Structures are given as C-alpha cells and as structure tokens.
Amino acid sequence: MVISIANQKGGVAKTTTAINLAAGLSLEGYKVLLIDADPQSNTTQVFIHPDIEISLEKSLYNVVMKFAPLPAVIAETRYSNLHFVPSHIRLSGVDLELAQALDNRSARLKRAIDDVRDKYDYVIIDNPPSLGLLTINSFVASDKLLIPVSTAFFALTGLVQLQETIQMVKQTQLNSHLDILGVLCTFSEHTNVSRDVEKQLREFFGGLVFQTVIPKNTALEEAHSRHTHVFDYSPKSSGSLAYKELTKEVIAR
Ligand SMILES: Nc1ncnc2c1ncn2[C@@H]1O[C@H](COP(=O)(O)OP(=O)(O)O)[C@@H](O)[C@H]1O
Numbered sequence: 001m002v003i004s005i006a007n008q009k010g011g012v013a014k015t016t017t018a019i020n021l022a023a024g025l026s027l028e029g030y031k032v033l034l035i036d037a038d039p040q041s042n043t044t045q046v047f048i049h050p051d052i053e054i055s056l057e058k059s060l061y062n063v064v065m066k067f068a069p070l071p072a073v074i075a076e077t078r079y080s081n082l083h084f085v086p087s088h089i090r091l092s093g094v095d096l097e098l099a100q101a102l103d104n105r106s107a108r109l110k111r112a113i114d115d116v117r118d119k120y121d122y123v124i125i126d127n128p129p130s131l132g133l134l135t136i137n138s139f140v141a142s143d144k145l146l147i148p149v150s151t152a153f154f155a156l157t158g159l160v161q162l163q164e165t166i167q168m169v170k171q172t173q174l175n176s177h178l179d180i181l182g183v184l185c186t187f188s189e190h191t192n193v194s195r196d197v198e199k200q201l202r203e204f205f206g207g208l209v210f211q212t213v214i215p216k217n218t219a220l221e222e223a224h225s226r227h228t229h230v231f232d233y234s235p236k237s238s239g240s241l242a243y244k245e246l247t248k249e250v251i252a253r
C-alpha cells in the first residue's frame, strides 16, 4: 500500500505525520519505506543530520531525473523495519528540468516504487507544499492520499484545489484508482477556531475524517530536533498517543 501525505499548504503537519505514521507502522511490525519527496528535505534532516551532506546520487533526484533504481538510494535507519529515501534540494528544479522530457514524466516515481512494492507493507511519501510535477508523480504512484489539515486557521479553500488535482489525476487516467484514505485534523486545540474547522471538515468530508485528531503538542516538534520520532522521544506525550491511535486507524482502513 502506497500512501501519499499531501496538502499544497505548508505547515499543516505533512512531514510530522509522514514521520510518525511511518514510525508507528514500523513499530507495529510492518515493513515501511518512507520517501521524502519534498525538495526542502525536512524529513531527510530528521533522519540524517543536517551537517551530513546528502549526495545527489544517494537521493530521490537520481531516481526521478536519472532513472536510478530505488534500491540504489534506499537508506537503512536506526529503527528496524523502517527504511528511508532522502530528498535533495536539487529536486526543486524538477518541473523545469523535466519540461522537455519525452517519456511519461508523471510516472517516474511509480515505476521506481513498483520495483520494491513487494518488499514493503507500506510506502509513505512526504510531499512538497505545492501541486507540481513531484506531487503529481507521488499521486500517480499512490494508492491512497492522507490529507492533514491544520485546525489552527481556516483552511478549507485549499482543499477544493486539492480535490480538483485528485480529479485531474483520475480523469487523465494517470491513476484512476487514487482515493482519499482520510483527512486528518492537526494542531487541534480547545479554541473556537479549532472546534469550528474540525466541525466543518467533518461536514465536508464526512466519514473520511479520521476519528483521531492530533493535538498541538511541543513533543512533536522537539522530536524532530532530536532527529527521532515521537514514540522514541516522548512515548507518553499526547502527540505520541494520538499518532499511535492514527496508526491503528490507518491499519484498520
Ligand atoms: N501537533 C503539533 N503540535 C505542535 N507542533 C507541531 C505539530 N505538528 C507539527 N508541528 C510543528 O509544526 C511545524 C510544521 O509542521 P510540518 O510537519 O513540518 O508541516 P508541513 O510538512 O505540512 O509543512 C514543524 O515545526 C513541526 O514540528
């Protein structure tokens, strides 16, 4: 099962969700591959110390641009069952660099993932805050989308555009089976705005909205700076408990 964590807005907890869902699934015993498809490389910086330079050859760039096989860039992590593909800042130029490509440039990531599908129970893709060619490559490669939405501010306008992109991917037959696995409320707080946004999301998306909501919790942020996931950094925190619940809901769906 390939799951893209996507929302073209930044700061809605895509990266936090990708890392902790991937970690949660691996702790449940599943074999997980986490792919960082965001040129900003936030996920990569959590798993690989920012002082260590990622070579272009060992990053997703080599796969998307140079047709390297995915196993050539898969890195092990210090967690069992969890493998990882680093991003690279050069991926930010992919839209331009692929403008002249004659092959099916939307399906490059899919082709690469198809080679390793049988080695992993879950492939989780963290995506950039845009709907460019990298995101389209992720959508084409994915079975399901998980859409985190911050309840800290009104965010529903962007969702219409995201739905249009999903429709576009389906209708052009790039990937007619792409579905939304679920919408995840993040940065939940006991404020009127947070409650209203959650209520609107449940009205708009109905049962697609996960029962689990992710509370605002500094342990989630701190775990990133310690280069680990929240189950490792602070297993009893509210963020850890919430992502554990989310993991169970994802498995059940
Ligand atoms: N539930 C949360 N509570 C507190 N801080 C969070 C939470 N989720 C994410 N963050 C922090 O908010 C910032 C944005 O989250 P991030 O996952 O990077 O979003 P995105 O990938 O969508 O841009 C990061 O600094 C992250 O550590």
Ligand SMILES: [Mg+2]
Binding pocket: 014, 015, 016, 038, 042, 127
């Ligand atoms: Mg991110």
